[in-house]
Structures are given as structure tokens and as C-alpha cells.
Amino acid sequence: MTAIATSGADGADLCRGRIAFLVFGLVAVGLWLTPGFAAAGDALQVTNARVPASDQIGIDLPLVMTIRNDAAEADVLLRVRCPFANFAVKHAVDRGEGAPAMREIKSIPIPQSKTTELRHDGYHVMLLQTRQKLADGETFTCAVVFQNGGTKETEVQVSRTP
Ligand SMILES: [Cu+2]
Numbered sequence: 001m002t003a004i005a006t007s008g009a010d011g012a013d014l015c016r017g018r019i020a021f022l023v024f025g026l027v028a029v030g031l032w033l034t035p036g037f038a039a040a041g042d043a044l045q046v047t048n049a050r051v052p053a054s055d056q057i058g059i060d061l062p063l064v065m066t067i068r069n070d071a072a073e074a075d076v077l078l079r080v081r082c083p084f085a086n087f088a089v090k091h092a093v094d095r096g097e098g099a100p101a102m103r104e105i106k107s108i109p110i111p112q113s114k115t116t117e118l119r120h121d122g123y124h125v126m127l128l129q130t131r132q133k134l135a136d137g138e139t140f141t142c143a144v145v146f147q148n149g150g151t152k153e154t155e156v157q158v159s160r161t162p
Contacts, residue, residue: 042070043069043070043071043149044067044068044069044070044071044075044110044146044148044149044152045067045068045070046065046066046067046144046152046154047065047066047068048065048066049063049064049065049066049142049144049154049155049156049157050063050064050065050156050157050158050159051063051064051082051127051134051156051157051158051159052134052158052159052160052161053134053135053136053138053158053159053160054130054133054134055133056130056133057130057131057132057133058129058130059129059130060126060127060128060129060130061085061126061127061130061134062091062120062124062125062126062127063080063082063088063118063124063125063126063127063142063156064117064118064119064120064124064125065118065125065144065154065156066115066116066117066118067110067115067116067117067118068114068115068116069110069111069112069113069114069115069116069149070112070113071112071148071149072112073112073148074109074110074111074112075110075112075146075147075148075149076107076108076109076110076146076147077090077107077108077110077125077144077145077146078107078145078146078147079145080125080127080142080143080144080145081142081143081145082127082140082142082143082156083131083140083141083142084127084130084131084132084134084140085127085128085129085130085131086128086129086130086131087127087128087129088125088126088127088128089104089125089126089128090104090105090106090107090108090123090124090125090126091103091104091105091123091124091125091126092105092108092122092123093121093122093123100121102126104126105123107147108123108125109123110146134158135158136158136159136160137157137158137159138157138158139155139156139157139158140155140156140158141153141154141155141156142154142156
């Protein structure tokens with residue numbers, strides 16, 4: 001650094017100036033964005049996520065969870081990724097004249113200032129084509145993606161009675 005500064009002072013100073021400006025800019029943007037992300041992250045809490053135990057592979061299993069939305073606006077659950085299933089879809093349950101029937105939906109509504117319980121007989125996530133057996137007590141990390149709240153890395157517990 002010293003050698004450069006003495007042999008070509010103008011070029012080195014210009015370079016340092018640009019880098020300092022760039023670093024300052026990145027830090028400023030980072031500080032500007034951070035409070036927004038933190039607020040959105042805290043407003044939406046996913047807890048008690050669980051999936052039933054199974055000794056079969058290649059089956060579909062319901063994933064349920066509790067979602068607390070303290071944000072000022074409603075949100076929607078867009079998608080879920082779990083390491084032990086190939087796909088995930090969102091389901092609602094229709095109760096007509098016959099037996100209740102599950103129906104695929106685009107997203108699950110998450111109203112503001114409310115706690116939403118995903119349940120097998122209501123809105124839930126359906127994990128498709130499981131890749132492995134799931135033993136009672138095991139835990140996995142799944143990504144739950146919300147439109148406003150972003151991606152929540154969520155611990156999912158395998159339980160015999162979900
Ligand atoms: Cu379902």
C-alpha cells in the first residue's frame with residue numbers, strides 16, 4: 001500500500017476514495033434496510049409446526065402450525081419447502097353434503113392481529129411424496145414463505161398425534 005501511494009499517489013488516492021464511498025454507501029443501505037426487515041420478522045411468528053410420524057415413504061402428509069401475525073396488514077402463506085418431501089401444496093377443506101374434501105388453493109390467508117391455526121380439517125400444507133420415514137420425536141427445518149413476512153426457517157416436529 002505504501003509503495004503504491006508513493007509511486008502513483010493520484011491513482012491510489014482516487015481508488016481509495018471510490019472504495020470508501022462504496023463502503024459508506026453499502027453500510028448506509030444496510031442500516032436503512034435492517035429495521036424494516038427486523039420489524040417484519042418479529043410481526044410474524046410460526047410455532048408448533050408438526051407432521052405425523054410414518055414408516056412409509058412416498059406418501060402425502062399434512063403439515064400444521066400456529067401462525068401469529070401482529071403486522072398491520074394481512075399476509076398470505078405462499079409456499080413451504082421441507083427436506084423430507086418432494087413437493088408441498090396448500091389445502092383448504094370443503095364441507096358439502098358428502099365427506100369433507102381437501103382442495104388445493106393458491107395461498108393460505110393469514111389475517112392481521114390474529115393467530116391462525118393450520119389444521120388437517122382446515123387450511124393446511126400438504127407435503128407430497130415423502131422421501132424418508134418420519135419417526136416420532138424427530139425434528140426438521142422447513143422454510144415457510146410468506147408474501148410480506150418473507151421466509152421463516154421453521155422447526156418441524158414429527159409427532160405420533162399431530
Ligand atoms: Cu391436505
